[in-house]
Amino acid sequence: MALDPKDITPAIIRNVAIIAHVDHGKTTLVDQLLKQSGNFRVGELEKLMGGQHDLIMDSNPLERERGITILSKNCAVSYARPVKGGADGAIEQFHINIIDTPGHADFGGEVERVLRLADGCLLLVDSSEGAMPQTRFVLSKAIEFGLRPIVVVNKCDRPDARIAEVINEVFDLLVELGADDHALDFPIVYSSGRAGWATMDQDAAIAAAGRDHLPSDDDADLRPVFEAIVDHIPRPKVDDTKPLQMLITTLDYNDYVGRIGIGRVFNGRIRHGQPVVVIKRDGKMLQDRPAKILRFIGLGRVETQEVIAGDICALVGLTSVDIGDTIADPENPSALPPVKVDEPTLTMVFRVNDSPFAGMEGEYVTSRQIRERLDKELRSNVALRVEAGGGAGEEFIVSGRGLLHLGILLETMRREGFELAVGKPQVVIKEIDGVEHEPIEWLVIDAPNAVVGSAMELVGSRKGEVKSMEPRGDAVTHMAFEIPARGLIGLRSRLLTATQGQAIMHHTFERFAPVSGPPQRRQQGVLVANETGSVTTHACELMAERGVLFVSPGDKVYAGQIVGEHNRDNDLVVNITRLKHLSNVRASSKEATIVLKPARKMTLEACLEYIEDDELVEIAPATVRMRKRVLDESLRKRSERQTRDKEAAV
Ligand SMILES: Nc1nc2c(ncn2[C@@H]2O[C@H](COP(=O)(O)OP(=O)(O)OP(=O)(O)O)[C@@H](O)[C@H]2O)c(=O)[nH]1
Numbered sequence: 001m002a003l004d005p006k007d008i009t010p011a012i013i014r015n016v017a018i019i020a021h022v023d024h025g026k027t028t029l030v031d032q033l034l035k036q037s038g039n040f041r042v043g044e045l046e047k048l049m050g051g052q053h054d055l056i057m058d059s060n061p062l063e064r065e066r067g068i069t070i071l072s073k074n075c076a077v078s079y080a081r082p083v084k085g086g087a088d089g090a091i092e093q094f095h096i097n098i099i100d101t102p103g104h105a106d107f108g109g110e111v112e113r114v115l116r117l118a119d120g121c122l123l124l125v126d127s128s129e130g131a132m133p134q135t136r137f138v139l140s141k142a143i144e145f146g147l148r149p150i151v152v153v154n155k156c157d158r159p160d161a162r163i164a165e166v167i168n169e170v171f172d173l174l175v176e177l178g179a180d181d182h183a184l185d186f187p188i189v190y191s192s193g194r195a196g197w198a199t200m201d202q203d204a205a206i207a208a209a210g211r212d213h214l215p216s217d218d219d220a221d222l223r224p225v226f227e228a229i230v231d232h233i234p235r236p237k238v239d240d241t242k243p244l245q246m247l248i249t250t251l252d253y254n255d256y257v258g259r260i261g262i263g264r265v266f267n268g269r270i271r272h273g274q275p276v277v278v279i280k281r282d283g284k285m286l287q288d289r290p291a292k293i294l295r296f297i298g299l300g301r302v303e304t305q306e307v308i309a310g311d312i313c314a315l316v317g318l319t320s321v322d323i324g325d326t327i328a329d330p331e332n333p334s335a336l337p338p339v340k341v342d343e344p345t346l347t348m349v350f351r352v353n354d355s356p357f358a359g360m361e362g363e364y365v366t367s368r369q370i371r372e373r374l375d376k377e378l379r380s381n382v383a384l385r386v387e388a389g390g391g392a393g394e395e396f397i398v399s400g401r402g403l404l405h406l407g408i409l410l411e412t413m414r415r416e417g418f419e420l421a422v423g424k425p426q427v428v429i430k431e432i433d434g435v436e437h438e439p440i441e442w443l444v445i446d447a448p449n450a451v452v453g454s455a456m457e458l459v460g461s462r463k464g465e466v467k468s469m470e471p472r473g474d475a476v477t478h479m480a481f482e483i484p485a486r487g488l489i490g491l492r493s494r495l496l497t498a499t500q501g502q503a504i505m506h507h508t509f510e511r512f513a514p515v516s517g518p519p520q521r522r523q524q525g526v527l528v529a530n531e532t533g534s535v536t537t538h539a540c541e542l543m544a545e546r547g548v549l550f551v552s553p554g555d556k557v558y559a560g561q562i563v564g565e566h567n568r569d570n571d572l573v574v575n576i577t578r579l580k581h582l583s584n585v586r587a588s589s590k591e592a593t594i595v596l597k598p599a600r601k602m603t604l605e606a607c608l609e610y611i612e613d614d615e616l617v618e619i620a621p622a623t624v625r626m627r628k629r630v631l632d633e634s635l636r637k638r639s640e641r642q643t644r645d646k647e648a649a650v
């Protein structure tokens, strides 16, 4: 039963953010909460499911494909329960706004921003993985905002659950982060979001390890989570009699109505047709009047006449609205504290694609089209920065929060029909008191004991410093390091190779420190095509000894394209389009059965991590290629010589 908007008062509103390390089950839990809230028919919800994890809340195509949350999202449910100690049949109803957040470190800024909407949070921790780098980051932010966490030990169905230890880890983390006594006395819920049950009873949860239901109660559902939200998350501290103040924390865009500003009303109320002022971050005030006010109900938004302080809503039809703006009363305009937006940490050059294959696949290829697309992105992608680069307006310097953040933008553009080339990602260096500082990250690796040596060696070679090492169960070692962010570029793929795919790594920004030593270069050289044409089987066979190929027979390549990795540390120019000389000698049967090693498949992000300064990634709707900046072999040799001379002179 949905609540009548007229019945919503600050006292019955609960605003809760779901925060956790990546993959600890936030979205799955939110989906189950939606399903169990009884506000929807099951058929309605099933139609909305999809993607790798079949989740409703991960609704955009890239999220569905990758099985991760990229954008935080709001939904709202109503929850009813008998009044405690009340008359028979008396029920009380609550309006719960739930904010699902992304767990990946690159989107930490987004989490920080939407925490402003919430009065409390559910901190999910995987019952086996325990406290991870992003758990630490989101928890530190929650504490900074004065939010007392409800700890949800999730995935208790895992056979390798270690519930008691995980709770100790969370407790230690809170102490380390300087939480007060009230926060240290956190309520704990044990759950399996996927199986849809929760309990407050630790022993019952421990007994559920390796099972798909709670042995002590077959009918258990997520009611304990709802109860914890209603009982432990404070009602919004707001005053609905004061003049209107609403903070915009998220933007949405719709082709028909344009920009939509989403945020929380902190004081007063906003009514349909009411004049407002939009106070920009720089203090400028603009008179305006929203065309529509939408409130969140379930997964949707419905038009409404009025929204009161404490609730979250969306405004349609404002001429200018940006993240961090305050929507205020024209009679008494006063701004709320602005939202903090994280500084970019990684920068890349985007430029027009000028390869011989330029314009063959893409619909949008000019610098004007790329500029317009980036301008559009800037409106809602807060952590992004774009500056004009050199090359007569053909280049843009784009900065973001990390490789995934920028990689997702590129992937989205490619799907929309864009074609462009990008340079090697560079870590943003910051000048503090006249000294160059670089970002240092906190890195955690879980690796099977047998491959710990290789993992340590690799991280050490990239200036990683070991901070702690401890066993996790019998077979796995948990290692924590501090490492310059530079050293992280390309680390993931190298680590997987060095540990036969068995290590898991996560990292998060820690602090800035003075730059130490020169950057590390790729160990291996590359194989570069010397001619434009189709890759032949014959050439691939000949190349097998030289290294690993990124292309397969039949692929179209051009001179200057990177077609593989050399076994040695220098680049090698190769003829990958070579045809076999026909002769009268019949091929022996032995020759016919040669099996080619499969080409190494390089994803867009893998390519971005792979290239060096003198190389580019060429991105088109159907293909991603790597190339030398200078395609012509002799010109390239000359420019390499010049670079070497310059380096020697320094
Ligand atoms: N065993 C077990 N697996 C779960 C549970 N909940 C989620 N998972 C699995 O964990 C993976 C991640 O789940 P998500 O809900 O996407 O995690 P998330 O925290 O939203 O991830 P991000 O948004 O990318 O940070 C999926 O493969 C889920 O099927 C659970 O209760 N038990």
Ligand SMILES: [Mg+2]
Binding pocket: 026, 027, 028, 058, 068, 069, 101, 102, 103
């Ligand atoms: Mg998610």
